[in-house]
Amino acid sequence: MATQEDVFKKVTSHAKEYGFVFQSSEIYDGLSAVYDYGQTGSALKKNIKDYWWDAMVKMNENIVGIDSSIFMHPKTWKASGHVDAFNDPLIDNKDSKKRYRADVLVEEYIQNKLEAKIDKEVKKAAKRFGESFNETEFKTTNPRVLGYFEKINNVETRLKKVQEEEDMEGFKQLIVDLEIPCPVSGSKNWTDVRQFNLMFSTEIGSLSDGSTKIYLRPETAQGIFVNYLNVQKTGRMKIPFGIAQIGKAFRNEIVARQFVFRMREFEQMEMQFFVRPGEENKWYEYWKETRMRWHKAIGFSEGSHKFHDHLKLAHYAKAAADIEFKFPFGFKELEGVHSRGNFDLTQHEEFSKKKLRYFDPELNESYVPNVVETSIGVDRMFLAVLSTAFTEEKLEDGSERIVLKFPSFLAPYKVAVLPLTKKDGLPDKARAIINTLKYDFECYYEEKDQIGKRYRRQDAIGTPFCITVDHQTLKDNTVTIRERDTMKQERVAIDHLEKLIGDSVNVKHILKKLN
């Protein structure tokens, strides 16, 4: 494990050194859990997104793409449940270092302390009075019990007040006053109560209902749900059909770590698939398998992926599974496949008071469709590709090289064209070759340093092919082409380059594997 973490460390420094990922605002000491993609990284990321988009939108006539806004009407997040679910007052115990929801602590106190005491009194009295005991009468007359009830009432009123007013100091004071100990350590050494809202908020000019606070979306899915009927009607989509989207989402994570694995600003690739009620299980299984095929088609080694079925479900889900990937720091979630039922659409019906029904001509009835969601983090996929591609090799002559063995269709540059020397017109010839290839492939030109050094530099950014222009090229229009992983070279005619490289780097060959 230690060595695996070393690998991860090497991957992150390599990512910086070769322009894949930089920390955001680095010259100002950086911004926690926010990263920028550099020249090579953004190219790799774009290729990943293209592969996903093609596999979804291009390959399926019943899946279409949209691009919805980051800002959405705040009611969206009420309806989706995010305002409630993403908003917790939290408190830490300094001794046990455990974190609790402050409201839960207080509620447990009421339950375990006060209500338990009432129960005790009731039981004692029942024993005393025997047959003639009237519990209701006892509870409404016994002064000690009434005292407890009053206390419960007081605590509940205070709890409600601090929650409504978001009075975090009052919340802390409440916990201090009640002398609530930590369930683990028994200590009363608490931090302040802090409101953790996982959604970022900002202000907008004005809204129809007078509010001005809006959120940066914490998931892209809602942009699809609110547009589902627009797309269905204007695209004349028939169920089952899907809507795909790639876009940024934002979560104010309490702890955001592990490089680009968990960021506060991140990019999702989501597809919501709308199905007839009752058929959701079938499609859930279908998309689980289909998405796994997409991952495996990339060509990572067997055993890199596995399913992890959720036992504890989110507020919207009927069934959920993660596709986990073997990152350098262990198997972690890369993609989620969720059967969301009709939760989102019925919620939006309720909050918007608009019908979000689909009329099914085959059944001759209208209904709210069920939804199967596939949701993958672009940045996690990026990290999966980068960390898997990262290879340190010992060569036969004893030297070492670092090579990024990207699947060639994902590589930032497809081909480097290198004149063997800077003299004798070789650079001009090399540039002429680039001018024929640049319409199809991302090309890299370099003439500095010895050829071997240049090969290594291309290995370090994962360029699958190096074309070397030498003196023979000037005579017979042939070049050598070197393959990144094998380091084998072959002499070929310049005219054949386009097809030779195209056959290897075209995403088409991967997409065909998906069918």
Added chain:
RNA sequence: GCGAAAGUAGCUCAGUGAUAGAGCGUCACCUUGCCAAGGUGAGGGUCGCGGGUUUGAAUCCCGUCUUUCGCUCCA
């Protein structure tokens, strides 16, 4: 957020109170010409930032930011 550790050149790191360093990388020129580390030269750091102690601070102290690890959280 709590606890621990760390932050010195693009990268990896040395330097524990007294002139800011090395290797690799970068740039220029020369040499070589198909698998990195030949020669010469150059550039690059107010030692994360801000205070404090001291005649003197990269070094000691405090704060702060960032990163890593553990806990915690995770749709």
